[in-house]
Amino acid sequence: MRKLAFGMNVTLDGYIAAPGDDLGWSGGEGPDSSPSAELFQWWSDRVEATGLALYGRKLWEAMSSHWPTADKRPGAAPAEIEFARRWRDMPKVVFSSTIDRVDWNTRLVTGDAVAEIARLRAGDGGPLDIGGATLAGAAMRAGLIDEYAVVTHPVLVGGGTPFFTALDNWVNLNLVETRTFPGGVVLTRYETRR
Template sequence: MRKLAFGMNVSVDGYIAAPGDDLGWSTPSDELFQFWSDRVGVTGLALYGRKLWEAMSSHWPTADQQPGATPAQVEFARRWRDMPKVVFSSTTLAVDWNTRLVTGDTVTEITRLKAGDGGPMDIGGATLAAAAMRAGLIDEYVMVTHPVLVGGGTPFFTAMDNWVNLSLVETRTFPDGVVLTRYEVRR
């Protein structure tokens, strides 16, 4: 069975985006950018909700061709294009860059994908991840916490019906007071 991880940048007060979908507070250091790039490099399949897909696909397919692109950005763009992806959306009409579109039942499809063969899966996007959380499908939570309080916006966690017990498996400190905590779900 494939492992499913939910990992995002998060504010100290628990948000992945500030009001108005503002992500300006989460600009990564070079070291943190490399961490995310390396994670993309080992992801067997990425699951995206519509909004995150729109944000990523509006920039990364051609980011390596932009004037002034750094070697790290060139590497990330290549890794992102090559990584197999599934977009879950009832309004998106077409996808590209090694991506498949799913318009049907999210939980059923994620369950099917987890049961299949392949490398680890990452899930991104608040609404999509919330559905997977409520269904008990997430095996690992990766929170990269930035030292900022944004006061509202899009929360990392959704309301849950039951407790989820976690085991801390990794911590790491990045420049500017950013801290990675990685937890596995105890089953």
């Protein structure tokens, strides 16, 4: 069985996007800034270690609008070049009923997302990483998430898209890692207690 992890940048008040899908807070110490080199490397290494990434439509559109060609942009930093290559090479599945085409080592699933995630999780291969609030929320409610990587930024946005969805039952977790990054960003990683 493969391990399914959900990890994203999160505000201190629990949101992965501010109202209007604004992600400007997630870059570093202020709006429209970049994450620290250390945090960017952590995310890049996570992509490298992922056996298969599972994306909801919104996150897919955000990632695929930038990373496929980010390494070709003038002045691209070595870390950006590395991340772009890793992202393109990483196998991906996008779950959406509103788009009809995906590229860059990606397969589209238009049917029952929870059933497909359960099938993929039950198979062989490297770890699965899920991204996107709606898709991850469905997997959470179905009890499929094995690990949560919460990368908390020291900002309050007051609303938006929450990291956690409403659940019918408690989910007990074990803390397996904490790490501090520049700018007051803190990683807390938990495994689901089964």
